Amino acid sequence: MVVDEFDPHALAEQDFLDEVHSFQFWFDSVEGYLSDRPYGRLETTVDEEMDDNRRERLITTLCNYSVGETAALEGAAGLVQLAPDRNSKIFMATQVADEARHLEVFLHRIRELGVADPEAEIARRAQPALVDFKGTLLELISQGDWQAGVFAQNVILETMEYTVFRLHAATADAVTKDVLAGVISDERRHAGFGENDLGRSLAIDPSGRGRLREIRADLDPMVLGVFEAALTDVGAPAEGHAQLAGEYLDTVERLGLT
Numbered sequence: 338m339v340v341d342e343f344d345p346h347a348l349a350e351q352d353f354l355d356e357v358h359s360f361q362f363w364f365d366s367v368e369g370y371l372s373d374r375p376y377g378r379l380e381t382t383v384d385e386e387m388d389d390n391r392r393e394r395l396i397t398t399l400c401n402y403s404v405g406e407t408a409a410l411e412g413a414a415g416l417v418q419l420a421p422d423r424n425s426k427i428f429m430a431t432q433v434a435d436e437a438r439h440l441e442v443f444l445h446r447i448r449e450l451g452v453a454d455p456e457a458e459i460a461r462r463a464q465p466a467l468v469d470f471k472g473t474l475l476e477l478i479s480q481g482d483w484q485a486g487v488f489a490q491n492v493i494l495e496t497m498e499y500t501v502f503r504l505h506a507a508t509a510d511a512v513t514k515d516v517l518a519g520v521i522s523d524e525r526r527h528a529g530f531g532e533n534d535l536g537r538s539l540a541i542d543p544s545g546r547g548r549l550r551e552i553r554a555d556l557d558p559m560v561l562g563v564f565e566a567a568l569t570d571v572g573a574p575a576e577g578h579a580q581l582a583g584e585y586l587d588t589v590e591r592l593g594l595t
């Protein structure tokens with residue numbers, strides 16, 4: 338099936354879930370924007386000159402993105418085991434592959450920017466709040482809490498990543514823009530899964546909302562502050578901050594979690 342022609346509303350709910358949570362759907366989705374792009378970059382794209390200040394700020398941003406991607410990679414891997422049905426396990430496995438690829442392309446870009454040892458640079462530049470978020474996410478998952486894990490990872494982290502990566506792409510150098518374009522398309526799918534999965538489970542049992550609101554109060558500030566700093570570092574326009582907060586709030590509002 339050609340993805341652009343895909344009409345989810347034409348399918349019954351279970352058929353819809355079978356379709357969109359499959360590796361087949363994943364492959365149909367990614368081949369359009371990942372084929373012929375080594376490390377996410379079109380071979381025809383030429384690297385731009387960049388002054389030291391801009392390069393430094395970009396490296397810091399990509400190091401923090403790498404922390405977020407590692408959190409999602411380890412988180413999604415843990416969620417495969419917790420997923421309540423086979424469709425969700427398959428989807429989470431596609432997400433594991435996506436997050437590993439995101440981490441790989443960001444590490445590759447960090448090296449292209451002149452960093453010999455990205456691991457050491459990430460340890461030096463990672464914002465402590467994001468490292469704390471990663472620890473909390475993995476703790477929720479190790480407790481066996483699927484709903485909280487999906488909320489923290491696929492709603493809080495991914496919704497904010499989706500907005501920040503798009504704002505960053507608008508001001509980025511040409512190669513980083515290429516790399517971000519493929520990542521953005523994946524994050525959209527991940528955030529969509531999170532909202533869809535939680536929307537269905539909260540409609541059946543709204544009692545989980547109170548607990549998710551508490552998790553939200555703990556985790557929102559950890560992630561929001563880091564991505565606000567990233568927006569400043571990449572030179573996003575001032576209204577970008579309002580867009581970040583606004584798009585995230587729209588999502589939690591649709592889930593009844595404000």
Ligand SMILES: [Fe+2]
Nearest residue numbers: 406409436439
């Ligand atoms: Fe990602």
Ligand SMILES: [Fe+2]
Nearest residue numbers: 409495524527
């Ligand atoms: Fe993601």
